[in-house]
Amino acid sequence: MSRCRGLVFHLSKRQPCYRRCLSTGSAHIDNSASAASDSTVAPSQVIRYALSGDPETHTTTIRKTTRNNINNDLELILSKRKLDKQHWLGRLISLPGGARVPTELRNVSNLQELKLWFEQYIAAGFVPRSALNVFLKDVLVRCEKSSSSLEISSLLTTVISRHKDAGVPVGLAIRNAGLYYAFQSFSVPAIRHYLHDLATYRVVLGVKNTEVLTQGLLRTLRTVRFADPAYDTRPLLELMAERPSNPKLTFFAMAKFREGTNSPFIELLCELGASKAHEDMWDKLVEHITRRQRSRKGLTSALVDDAYKSIVIYLKFGMTDYAMSCMDFMSKTVKDMSPSLHLSTELAAILNEKGLEVPAIVEAPIQKALSQALEQQDSASTVDVKFDDGMVDFSIVQSLLARINDNGTSVSASKIAVLIDALNDCAGLTIPLFIELFQDHGIEYAWSPQWIPGVSDSSRMSFTQQDSQTLGLLRARIASRGIIVSSERSRNLVQLGHLMRREFIPDSIQNNETNPWTKTGYLVVFDRISAEYLIIYMGEDITIIDPEYQPHTEQDSFIDYEQHPLLGSLSHVAMPASAHDFDRGISEVITPVKNAANRYVLDLDSGVSLQP
Numbered sequence: 001m002s003r004c005r006g007l008v009f010h011l012s013k014r015q016p017c018y019r020r021c022l023s024t025g026s027a028h029i030d031n032s033a034s035a036a037s038d039s040t041v042a043p044s045q046v047i048r049y050a051l052s053g054d055p056e057t058h059t060t061t062i063r064k065t066t067r068n069n070i071n072n073d074l075e076l077i078l079s080k081r082k083l084d085k086q087h088w089l090g091r092l093i094s095l096p097g098g099a100r101v102p103t104e105l106r107n108v109s110n111l112q113e114l115k116l117w118f119e120q121y122i123a124a125g126f127v128p129r130s131a132l133n134v135f136l137k138d139v140l141v142r143c144e145k146s147s148s149s150l151e152i153s154s155l156l157t158t159v160i161s162r163h164k165d166a167g168v169p170v171g172l173a174i175r176n177a178g179l180y181y182a183f184q185s186f187s188v189p190a191i192r193h194y195l196h197d198l199a200t201y202r203v204v205l206g207v208k209n210t211e212v213l214t215q216g217l218l219r220t221l222r223t224v225r226f227a228d229p230a231y232d233t234r235p236l237l238e239l240m241a242e243r244p245s246n247p248k249l250t251f252f253a254m255a256k257f258r259e260g261t262n263s264p265f266i267e268l269l270c271e272l273g274a275s276k277a278h279e280d281m282w283d284k285l286v287e288h289i290t291r292r293q294r295s296r297k298g299l300t301s302a303l304v305d306d307a308y309k310s311i312v313i314y315l316k317f318g319m320t321d322y323a324m325s326c327m328d329f330m331s332k333t334v335k336d337m338s339p340s341l342h343l344s345t346e347l348a349a350i351l352n353e354k355g356l357e358v359p360a361i362v363e364a365p366i367q368k369a370l371s372q373a374l375e376q377q378d379s380a381s382t383v384d385v386k387f388d389d390g391m392v393d394f395s396i397v398q399s400l401l402a403r404i405n406d407n408g409t410s411v412s413a414s415k416i417a418v419l420i421d422a423l424n425d426c427a428g429l430t431i432p433l434f435i436e437l438f439q440d441h442g443i444e445y446a447w448s449p450q451w452i453p454g455v456s457d458s459s460r461m462s463f464t465q466q467d468s469q470t471l472g473l474l475r476a477r478i479a480s481r482g483i484i485v486s487s488e489r490s491r492n493l494v495q496l497g498h499l500m501r502r503e504f505i506p507d508s509i510q511n512n513e514t515n516p517w518t519k520t521g522y523l524v525v526f527d528r529i530s531a532e533y534l535i536i537y538m539g540e541d542i543t544i545i546d547p548e549y550q551p552h553t554e555q556d557s558f559i560d561y562e563q564h565p566l567l568g569s570l571s572h573v574a575m576p577a578s579a580h581d582f583d584r585g586i587s588e589v590i591t592p593v594k595n596a597a598n599r600y601v602l603d604l605d606s607g608v609s610l611q612p
Contacts, residue, residue, distance in 0.1 A: 013470045019428050028511060050218060053415070059108045060163050104183040105131040111147045111155055118159045118267035122166050130172040140177055144595040146482035149488050160197070173537040176209050185488050188235045195239060197251050210255040211264070218268045222529045225271070233272045241277035244409060252277065255418035256286070259303035263310045270317045282310060282326060289333065304330075305321060306346060308339040308362075315350050324356070331359045341365045353593040394579045400426050400449065401575055408494050413610045416471050423451040428502060430517060432582035433573060434589040442504050445586070446517065447524045450497035474525065476536060476570075478597035491534075491570075491593070492605055499535055521561030524573070537569045538602055570596035 055444070105128075108114050121127045122363050143152055156178035163170045175198060182190035198205070211349040241252040257265065262285045269278040285307060292299050307330055338344060344365045348358045384524035403422040407415040428447040438444045453472040477484050499522035502515045522535050538561075563569060574590040576582060 032110055090232075092556055105135040105139060109142055110303070111151060114139060114143060115155055115159075118162070122162050122168055123158075123169065125166070127168055127171065129162070129171045129173070132171045134206070136173050136177060140181070141594050144489075145598050146480070148485050149181045149184035150187060151480060151483075153178060153185050153187065156181065157190070157193065157593050164264045172203065175285060176205075179208075180216060183213055184220060186217075186220050186236075188239065191239050195249055195251060195254065203254070205251075207256045207258045207261065210257060211261045213251070213255075214261065214264045214268055218264060218271065219395045219529060220488065220528065221268070221271055221411065222417060223488075223490055223492065226529065227490075229609050236278070237269075237272040237274060237277075240272060244273060252281075257288075259288075259300055259306050262288075262306050263313060266292055266310045267313045270313055270319075278314075279322070280534075285310065286329065293333075299334065301337065301340065304334060304337045305340050308343050312343070312347050313353070315347075320354065320356075327359060335361070338362065338364045342368050363367045379404040396426065396429075397431055397576065404494075404496065404526055405531070408532050409528050411472065411609050411611055413612060416473070416494070417612075420451045420471070423449045423496065425449070430556070431593055433499075433576070434584050434586045436586045437506075440505075442506060443501055445500075445520070446500045448497045448500050448517070452495045452497070452523075471610075473528075474523075474602060476600040476602050479599065479601050480597075484601050489597070491525075491536075491538070491600070492528045493534070494528060496526055496533075498522070499524055519561075520564070522564075533573050533575050534593075535567055535571045535573050536600060536602075537567065566590055566592065568592045568596060570601055 047109075069602060089113075102108050102113055102117060105117060108117050118127070140152060154292075156174060160170050160178060162168075163174075175194065177442060179191070179194040179198070182194050221233070221236075239250060241250050243250050247253055262281060265277050265437075266281050269281060289303060289307065290297065292303060307326075311323050311326050311330070312324065314320075339347065340363050344362050347362055348366060351358050351362075361465050404419055407419040430446040430448050432444060432446045434445050436445070451472065472495055474493040474495050476493060478489050479485070499520045500517040501520050502517050504515060521535055525534050525536055526532070527534055566586060567590060570593045572593060574589045574591075576584075
């Protein structure tokens with residue numbers, strides 16, 4: 001009996017344990033072997049050979065020419081394997097050598113490793129749920145750096161199918177992750193599949209998952225709508241709430257809501273064009289308010305804000321009559337609690353714009369804030385900040401940020417023009433953002449406000465509207481395996497100017513001021529969807545929008561652009577709130593975007609969603 005046949009006989013006598021050998025692409029023999037060589041045997045070939053002696057399901061002429069070599073490799077792998085871990089349901093088997101599949105989930109760094117990690121445990125008859133609950137979310141975020149959401153969703157679908165085929169229970173963490181990435185990829189078939197799976201096993205989505213899924217889908221929907229305002233959302237609306245044929249197979253039927261999560265879902269329904277579901281959601285919110293009023297807990301400010309935020313959403317979507325009926329309910333039912341100041345101000349502005357009366361309960365926090373402001377007016381003083389060009393009132397910076405916040409998310413070309421005027425007003429300034437200290441020197445980083453209209457090489461891109469080239473709006477898309485993914489996780493941005501840097505020596509102010517500011521290959525931008533300030537790496541791609549662009553030469557400074565290890569490809573930046581924030585450390589200001597792609601493909605936004 002051959003060595004392999006003897007091994008198969010030995011395995012058949014050791015039930016009920018399951019066996020599986022895995023290779024990460026090469027099988028390594030120990031140092032005692034005299035003829036060490038790499039093998040390209042796939043895991044599926046290993047298990048087929050162990051069971052039947054034949055590594056192929058269907059043999060072809062080409063495969064026959066290499067079968068003897070493959071058989072030798074497989075027999076060597078099987079003879080050299082060892083047991084690493086044991087479980088009462090089975091044993092986890094791995095190969096000797098340095099290049100092995102990570103047995104700890106927290107060490108997995110990409111989608112291929114995650115696939116093999118699941119395979120080795122499924123083959124052993126168990127999957128450690130505790131590890132999934134703790135580490136799966138972080139691992140998937142790491143996978144997003146090199147894989148698209150659709151690829152991750154497809155893998156998780158396959159993993160769930162493998163669980164079922166092997167009779168291994170599917171952890172809730174896997175199902176939740178699969179649904180999240182189906183939402184993230186905006187795939188209607190994938191969302192339908194996961195909702196049906198959840199309904200089959202009577203899984204109810206927790207409040208936290210409901211919140212994350214709603215916010216994720218809302219961001220993706222807005223991104224898609226920016227690129228295609230006429231996108232047909234009816235199939236998705238049926239899956240979310242309005243499915244007459246089977247209402248139980250909707251996200252609305254499976255999700256749990258709490259204070260703070262109702263208004264985002266109402267906004268999602270309105271974005272999808274709901275005809276009735278948004279009213280059903282309000283009725284559910286009213287029931288919650290009434291129930292809390294009767295209980296000992298009473299109402300919370302978060303629940304009251306949730307209701308008034310829903311009213312603001314109805315008004316923004318043109319449902320004025322329905323919004324006013326909801327307002328009437330809140331004014332009569334909740335008489336002792338007003339919405340927060342920010343929400344009251346927003347609601348009052350919308351009502352005034354429509355020529356409607358502002359209820360006293362809404363106006364109360366505004367009047368209180370005005371009274372406090374008048375009392376403090378006498379003691380208030382302006383703060384002067386020394387920029388390179390001299391003394392400048394910090395109120396200029398505050399005014400610039402205010403105009404960006406007010407107009408940056410608009411789809412109106414005229415409001416984007418107001419933002420451009422604000423940038424032009426501050427042209428030539430360098431606004432310090434943060435510093436980075438080293439042992440013998442430091443680096444100061446600053447924002448140089450500048451309108452960048454989008455002077456580019458016309459052969460590299462095409463435009464559907466001249467306005468987008470004039471306004472210089474930017475679109476950043478991810479690339480997965482060399483393929484640009486048009487919608488998912490893309491960013492629609494307003495360019496605010498360059499991130500500059502200069503070196504300085506601590507306690508040597510005179511020399512520091514003479515050091516020149518240089519570009520970094522990063523832009524300061526404002527996200528038109530999420531209303532966040534970001535720093536994005538462009539590298540040599542910065543030439544597509546840089547008005548100082550010149551043809552490449554050997555002396556071109558663009559080749560020196562490199563990603564900063566902390567800034568990465570995309571990071572959140574906290575803008576200064578006062579003059580005292582100019583000397584903050586980099587870790588206080590910069591927060592890397594966790595699921596940022598390794599690199600973004602950048603061009604000018606087509607501007608199809610712009611209105612006059």
